[in-house]
Amino acid sequence: MSHQSDLISTDIDAYLAQHERKELLRFLTCGNVDDGKSTLIGRLLHDSKMIYEDQLAAVQADSVKSGTTGAGKIDLALLVDGLQAEREQGITIDVAYRYFSTSTRKFIIADTPGHEQYTRNMATGASTCDLAVILIDARYGVQTQTKRHSFIASLLGLKHIIVAINKMDLVGYSEETYSKIKQDYLHFVTALGIEDIHFIPMSALDGDNVVNKSEFMPWYTGKTMMETLETIEIASDHNFTDARFPVQYVNRPNLDFRGFCGTIASGVFHKGDQITALPSGKTSFIKSIVTYDGELEKAFPPMAVTFTLTSEIDISRGDVIVANGSEPMIADSFKASIVWMAEKAMTPGRQYIIKLATRSVSGSISTIHHRIDVNTLEHHDANELKLNEIGSCSLSVNAPVVFDAYKKSKGTGSFIVIDRLSNVTVGAGMITGVTDDSDLKPVSAEERAARFSQTATAISLNGANAQEVVYQLERHLFDNGHAATILETFNAEFVPVIKHAGLICLTVNADANSVDLSFDCDNTSIEEIYTELKAKKIIY
Numbered sequence: 001m002s003h004q005s006d007l008i009s010t011d012i013d014a015y016l017a018q019h020e021r022k023e024l025l026r027f028l029t030c031g032n033v034d035d036g037k038s039t040l041i042g043r044l045l046h047d048s049k050m051i052y053e054d055q056l057a058a059v060q061a062d063s064v065k066s067g068t069t070g071a072g073k074i075d076l077a078l079l080v081d082g083l084q085a086e087r088e089q090g091i092t093i094d095v096a097y098r099y100f101s102t103s104t105r106k107f108i109i110a111d112t113p114g115h116e117q118y119t120r121n122m123a124t125g126a127s128t129c130d131l132a133v134i135l136i137d138a139r140y141g142v143q144t145q146t147k148r149h150s151f152i153a154s155l156l157g158l159k160h161i162i163v164a165i166n167k168m169d170l171v172g173y174s175e176e177t178y179s180k181i182k183q184d185y186l187h188f189v190t191a192l193g194i195e196d197i198h199f200i201p202m203s204a205l206d207g208d209n210v211v212n213k214s215e216f217m218p219w220y221t222g223k224t225m226m227e228t229l230e231t232i233e234i235a236s237d238h239n240f241t242d243a244r245f246p247v248q249y250v251n252r253p254n255l256d257f258r259g260f261c262g263t264i265a266s267g268v269f270h271k272g273d274q275i276t277a278l279p280s281g282k283t284s285f286i287k288s289i290v291t292y293d294g295e296l297e298k299a300f301p302p303m304a305v306t307f308t309l310t311s312e313i314d315i316s317r318g319d320v321i322v323a324n325g326s327e328p329m330i331a332d333s334f335k336a337s338i339v340w341m342a343e344k345a346m347t348p349g350r351q352y353i354i355k356l357a358t359r360s361v362s363g364s365i366s367t368i369h370h371r372i373d374v375n376t377l378e379h380h381d382a383n384e385l386k387l388n389e390i391g392s393c394s395l396s397v398n399a400p401v402v403f404d405a406y407k408k409s410k411g412t413g414s415f416i417v418i419d420r421l422s423n424v425t426v427g428a429g430m431i432t433g434v435t436d437d438s439d440l441k442p443v444s445a446e447e448r449a450a451r452f453s454q455t456a457t458a459i460s461l462n463g464a465n466a467q468e469v470v471y472q473l474e475r476h477l478f479d480n481g482h483a484a485t486i487l488e489t490f491n492a493e494f495v496p497v498i499k500h501a502g503l504i505c506l507t508v509n510a511d512a513n514s515v516d517l518s519f520d521c522d523n524t525s526i527e528e529i530y531t532e533l534k535a536k537k538i539i540y
Contacts, residue, residue, distance in 0.1 A: 022101060025234060027162075028110035028125045030153075031135035032145040036166045040135065040204040041109055044226065045100055047211035104230050119374065119388040120341040123152055123428060127414070130234045131160040133225075138171045138201070142184045148374045150185075154192040155337055155390070155430065157410060159237050161189075161197045162228055169203040173216045191377065198228055238301045242404065243267025243323035244412045246357035247315055251306060259290060259306035260315055262358065265411025266404075268300045269323055275309070278320045278402045279330050282313040301411070318359035320402040320412065328404045328412060333366070333396045333435040336406075338417070340385040342426035346417075347384045348393075349447035352426070353418040356401050357411060362420070363397030364451065366435075383446060385427075394435045406430035448502025452483045454539045456499040460490075460510035461529075463521035470506050472526050477504060482539055490514070504538070 029037040098109040110125035126132060132153040136146055153161060163185055171177045178201045189197065200209055201220050208214030211226045223231070248262040269275075273286045289296040290306040299305045307321065315321070322328060340346050346365060354363045369392040371382035385391045406413030417427035449455055461470045470486055477484045484504035487494055492514045498505040505515075512518045517538070519529050533539050 022104065022106045023235070024106045024108065025131065025229060025232075026108045026110070026129045027131040027133055027229065028112050028122075028129045029133045029135065030112045030122055030126075030149040031164075032137065032140075032143050035135040035137045036204045037111055037135055040133070040164065040166065040202075040210065040225070041098055041111055043204045043207055043210045044109075045098070047207055048100060048102060048226065102226070102230055107229065119148070119152065119390075120339060122149060123156065123339045124341075126153055126156045126158060127428065129158060130237060131162065131229075131232065132158050133162045133164055135164045135166050136181055136185070138165050138167045138174075138177055138181065141181045142188060144375045146185070147188055147377075150189055150192060150194070151372075151374050151377060152339075152390075154189075154194050155339075157407060157430070159194075159196055160232055160234070161194055162225070163197060163199045164204075164225065165199065165201045166204050168201045168208065168214075168217065169206055173201075173208075173214075175217070175219045178220075196232075198222075198232075200225055200228065239266035239409050240268050240300060241266075242326045242328075242409060243269055243273075244328065244404070244409055245269065245307065245321040246359070246412065247317055247319045247321060248358045250316060257308070258312070259308050260321065261304075261306045263304045263411070264299055264301045265357065266301055266409040267323060268298055269307070270298045271296070273323050275307075275321050275323055276327075277313055277315045278322060278328065279400050280314060280319070282315075284309040284311045284313050286310075318357075320357065328402050328409075329434055330400050330402050331434050332398070332400050333394060334401075334403060334431050335369075335392065335394050335433050335435050336415070336429040336431045337372075337390060338365070338385065338393050338427050338429040339390050340387060340427050342419070342424070343387055344426070345384040345386045346427060347446070347450040348444075349450035350453075351420060351451065353420055354395065354397055354401075354415055355418060356403060356415040359401055360418075361397045361399050361401060363395055365393045365417075366396045366447075367394040369393060392432070393429075395429075396435075403431050405433055445500075445502065452481075452502055454482050454502075454504060455537065456502050456504065457517060457538050458495045458499060458505040458507070458515040459533075459538075460507050460512070460515040460518045461521050462509050462518055463523075466508040466521045469521040469526065470508050473529060474506055476526060476530055477539070480539075 029041060031037055096111045098111065100107050110129060112122040112125040132149070134146060134149055136142060150161070165178055165181050168178070182199045186197070200222065201217055202209040202214070202225060204210055208216060209220065209224045211224060213224060214220070244265040244267055246262050246265055247260045251257070251259040251261050269286060269289065271286055271289055274283060275286060276283050287308045287310045289299050290308065296305065320328065348365050348368055351362055351364050354361055368382050368385065370379040371385065371389055371391045373380060374390055382391060402412065404412045413431045415429050415431070416425050417429065418424065419426050445456070461473065474484050474486055482504065483502065484506055485498060487498065487505055487507040490507045490510045495505055495514070507515065
């Protein structure tokens with residue numbers, strides 16, 4: 001089945017050892033709908049002999065039934081579009097991961113959807129990749145979706161781009177068409193700062209310049225897709241300068257051992273290095289670097305290791321161990337680019353859980369500076385972020401956190417936003433820097449409403465037992481996460497002040513013209529009052 005089948009059959013241990021030592025390259029394929037992403041991946045698997053015979057037979061049979069690729073041709077996209085819904089529609093609707101290897105490298109492919117409404121899926125797939133393969137249909141050239149995916153790739157810090165100009169067979173293998181598309185793409189990405197870009201003219205359906213050189217494009221003297229994937233340099237992409245080690249777990253199997261477990265985010269740690277634990281600022285020295293296979297003299301990303309220290313200092317999950325040198329930032333606010341991933345829009349002031357490396361803290365998006373139009377890269381004012389939208393925001397958290405700019409260290413510069421009630425991930429962010437005073441804006445009524453999930457309202461409870469009921473209602477609101485205060489002696493001048501603070505003002509037996517709502521407590525229960533407040537969107 002593969003290029004190493006002989007070694008597998010003769011010495012399986014040698015094969016496994018050789019496979020373990022190979023460098024891993026993660027890449028994603030993206031582009032417009034029907035640009036040939038799934039076909040390209042199928043071709044890579046097919047021409048590198050990474051398909052089982054029964055898989056190939058099944059795909060051949062399905063290709064005959066579908067009749068989508070013409071007589072005698074195999075629809076290799078069927079190897080990838082495994083979901084029934086995808087195969088019914090002929091499109092990819094979710095991120096599908098595929099694995100293969102050659103004699104020099106192991107590969108993980110993230111096949112991402114092309115539709116605009118699946119931008120969040122593309123961002124998810126790109127977050128762990130080293131490289132992006134952006135497909136362009138040679139008949140149509142650079143499209144809006146091409147620009148969108150290129151921008152997201154740059155936003156997520158991908159340093160390498162392969163522009164695969166596909167379906168060259170449908171434009172007569174024209175060098176002029178290829179050159180025009182290359183020029184248009186380079187003109188667009190100038191503003192994105194992507195430096196390592198490779199252009200390859202190909203036909204994924206027929207295999208031209210995918211694994212094997214094309215005899216129809218002698219004017220192209222560059223590498224094939226497979227050769228580029230095998231030789232592109234990614235080892236230097238990691239930050240080996242700024243040593244960062246987010247602590248995931250404190251290991252205490254007995255009284256004689258106390259180790260700090262985690263995955264190195266950046267930099268190189270050596271046995272004997274002086275380290276600092278943040279945010280406490282306590283210092284010590286690395287006594288040993290422990291792994292399952294024994295102790296090491298040094299460790300670097302993305303290795304998972306355990307540190308033991310020469311002295312006992314207080315370190316717990318969520319802390320970050322750094323080596324002396326470049327220090328990360330410590331603050332309770334920062335700026336970031338956020339990709340919103342939930343149906344319910346993100347509004348400033350609403351409380352979320354912010355998970356940064358191994359630390360989880362509560363916090364909120366304090367300001368949306370602008371929304372980024374991923375089609376044109378233009379900035380627009382916004383008071384919320386909807387599903388699949390990207391914005392530049394300031395965040396405030398309820399305790400100091402340790403972080404770097406995302407471009408400096410992905411591991412300590414990225415975070416996810418989690419809904420406090422459902423525990424669902426609703427957003428992903430890349431930190432751009434600290435928040436300064438010029439980024440701060442006055443707190444708006446909308447932000448206060450979002451923070452307390454309510455509309456500031458003055459409510460009077462009337463009746464013989466109103467004095468008792470008003471305290472019950474305040475408790476009921478408070479227990480459900482809302483903010484209310486009781487105005488013991490009603491004064492109409494105080495009501496605007498209380499409402500300006502975003503609070504629900506409760507009072508008793510006030511004139512109906514002086515408040516927003518009135519309830520007769522003698523004929524209405526607490527539960528009925530609460531239900532009506534929800535129905536009127538006073539609380540939500």
